[in-house]
Amino acid sequence: MAKRFMPTIVRNPEPSEGPRVDLRSPGFRILVVEDETLIRDILVRKLKGLGYECDSCENGLAALNLLPASAYDLILTDLMMPELGGLSLLRETQKFCPDTAVILVTSVSDLNIAIDALTHGAYDYILKPFSLQEVSVVVARALEKRRLLLENRRYQQHLEEEVASRTKQFREALELLQQTYHSTLLALGTALDSRDADSDGHALRVTLYTLRLARQVGASEADLKTIEQGALLHDIGKIGVPDDLLRKPEKLSESEWQLMRLHPEIGYRILSRISFLQDAAKMVLNHQEKYDGTGYPAGLRGNEVVLSARIFAVADTLDCMTTDRPFQRAVTFELAREEIIRVAGTQLDPAIVGKFLEIPLDEWKTIAQEVKAKAKAHRQVS
Numbered sequence: 001m002a003k004r005f006m007p008t009i010v011r012n013p014e015p016s017e018g019p020r021v022d023l024r025s026p027g028f029r030i031l032v033v034e035d036e037t038l039i040r041d042i043l044v045r046k047l048k049g050l051g052y053e054c055d056s057c058e059n060g061l062a063a064l065n066l067l068p069a070s071a072y073d074l075i076l077t078d079l080m081m082p083e084l085g086g087l088s089l090l091r092e093t094q095k096f097c098p099d100t101a102v103i104l105v106t107s108v109s110d111l112n113i114a115i116d117a118l119t120h121g122a123y124d125y126i127l128k129p130f131s132l133q134e135v136s137v138v139v140a141r142a143l144e145k146r147r148l149l150l151e152n153r154r155y156q157q158h159l160e161e162e163v164a165s166r167t168k169q170f171r172e173a174l175e176l177l178q179q180t181y182h183s184t185l186l187a188l189g190t191a192l193d194s195r196d197a198d199s200d201g202h203a204l205r206v207t208l209y210t211l212r213l214a215r216q217v218g219a220s221e222a223d224l225k226t227i228e229q230g231a232l233l234h235d236i237g238k239i240g241v242p243d244d245l246l247r248k249p250e251k252l253s254e255s256e257w258q259l260m261r262l263h264p265e266i267g268y269r270i271l272s273r274i275s276f277l278q279d280a281a282k283m284v285l286n287h288q289e290k291y292d293g294t295g296y297p298a299g300l301r302g303n304e305v306v307l308s309a310r311i312f313a314v315a316d317t318l319d320c321m322t323t324d325r326p327f328q329r330a331v332t333f334e335l336a337r338e339e340i341i342r343v344a345g346t347q348l349d350p351a352i353v354g355k356f357l358e359i360p361l362d363e364w365k366t367i368a369q370e371v372k373a374k375a376k377a378h379r380q381v382s
């Protein structure tokens with residue numbers, strides 16, 4: 001087949017304009033695809049002379065056979081060839097070797113095809129007749145462009161990996177922080193219990209009861225966190241109540257009761273200064289209020305009492321009735337449930353009591369047993 005154009009050997013020794021490019025770039029692998037033997041040999045000799053590793057073949061089909069085994073940095077291919085032309089080779093290369101740069105060698109009559117190929121991923125084109133100097137510049141420029149693209153991609157990947165790694169570290173740190181907060185609150189709740197002679201395990205038990213009931217009411221995960229904090233720390237204000245009053249075996253006098261009734265407000269003042277406990281602080285402030293307005297400190301009624309505190313009130317009633325107290329022996333869960341039904345609408349929110357009744361008594365008993373077992377294990381360790 002007669003060749004359409006012949007190369008002009010070093011027609012233009014020094015390019016008059018364009019970016020300064022290092023024409024000697026040893027180490028890169030180039031594949032020359034050209035059906036005209038003479039042109040192919042001239043190109044290969046020139047590129048090898050510039051320090052490139054260079055293979056060659058006579059058409060696109062032969063090139064496809066070479067691609068899987070050889071990682072070429074660049075393919076310099078004629079556009080019109082028998083078997084498989086340059087455009088098809090470009091498409092296949094992009095599919096299987098997307099990091100290989102492709103330069104098309106074309107005649108003026110195929111120029112529009114070559115320009116169109118640029119929009120489909122070709123790095124550049126060389127118009128016949130060409131000078132070998134021109135080929136050197138275009139090849140070096142394409143390899144530099146490819147290097148920058150790969151570097152940029154590596155940088156992006158590195159950046160993404162870095163962001164993913166930092167995000168993971170941040171999540172882990174946050175999780176650790178939350179676990180630490182949780183352990184601290186649990187320890188504080190247990191410490192508060194130990195001051196109160198008659199409330200062994202009360203803070204943990206009433207917290208688990210409250211959480212179970214809150215789930216039944218449909219509380220969100222965020223609300224459950226607040227509810228857990230508030231329940232664990234509901235009596236933190238008792239820090240402000242003297243020990244002898246807290247542990248007094250006899251009934252409290254009216255003045256002593258007045259002192260005792262300050263504990264929700266003291267608790268609120270302590271917790272409201274801690275940003276992540278501000279919602280829990282409102283629950284603590286309301287935890288001794290009653291549905292009919294007969295509670296303290298503010299005598300709030302109905303929905304004026306925050307929902308978390310109304311849920312807590314049912315759980316607290318259950319726990320107080322089913323554990324031994326100085327002036328009251330523990331009753332069965334069955335009897336406690338009867339009493340809760342009786343005070344629905346007066347001391348307790350009837351809607352919350354309705355939710356409480358949906359939960360089988362065995363679940364409450366299981367929670368109580370688990371807390372008892374935990375407390376026993378804890379005593380054995382300490």
Ligand SMILES: [Fe+2]
Pocket residue numbers: 234235263287288
């Ligand atoms: Fe209390």
